[in-house]
Amino acid sequence: MAxxxxxxxxxxxxRVERLEEEKKGISEDIRDVYNEGKAVGYDAxxxxxxxxxxxxxxxxxxxxxxxxxxxxSALGLD
Amino acid sequence: MAxxxxxxxxxxxxRVERLEEEKKGISEDIRDVYNEGKAVGYDAxxxxxxxxxxxxxxxxxxxxxxxxxxxxSALGLD
Numbered sequence: 001m002a003x004x005x006x007x008x009x010x011x012x013x014x015r016v017e018r019l020e021e022e023k024k025g026i027s028e029d030i031r032d033v034y035n036e037g038k039a040v041g042y043d044a045x046x047x048x049x050x051x052x053x054x055x056x057x058x059x060x061x062x063x064x065x066x067x068x069x070x071x072x073s074a075l076g077l078d
Numbered sequence: 079m080a081x082x083x084x085x086x087x088x089x090x091x092x093r094v095e096r097l098e099e100e101k102k103g104i105s106e107d108i109r110d111v112y113n114e115g116k117a118v119g120y121d122a123x124x125x126x127x128x129x130x131x132x133x134x135x136x137x138x139x140x141x142x143x144x145x146x147x148x149x150x151s152a153l154g155l156d
Contacts, residue, residue: 009125012115016129019108026101030094037090047087051094 034044053061072078112122131139150156 008118009115009120012111012120013125013128013132015111016108016125017132019104019111020129023101023104023108026097026104030097030101033090033093033097037087040086042087042090047091047094050091051098054091054095 034047037047038044056064112125115125116122134142
């Protein structure tokens, strides 16, 4: 039996909703890992920075660091 | 053998990274579902709106709709 057009739309929307739920679950798992880090004495904010830094290519990271240093010294943030 | 502190930090960071990868995969799956909808003639932007609307409680949705209508007519968007 062929599904109606309405069914097809509903099924697509429900698939998105299930995936959004999964995504939310993973975000909660991520929060749990940071909390676990905090519980053993790590700084969660710095951990988040590390995750971002590790995502960058080494060249991009070095360029980022040198521009940041430049701007910091231009503004007396030594 | 007990893990060192550095290992512990590295393992936490790697767990976050794996979870972030999973989350990215799910975001891609969601995009695929919208593209599938588009391929069979649905408007993906409206589908995204439907997902948002279905997330709201009926009372909140009705309140949202009536305030939106109010603002629309105040601005001549009939």
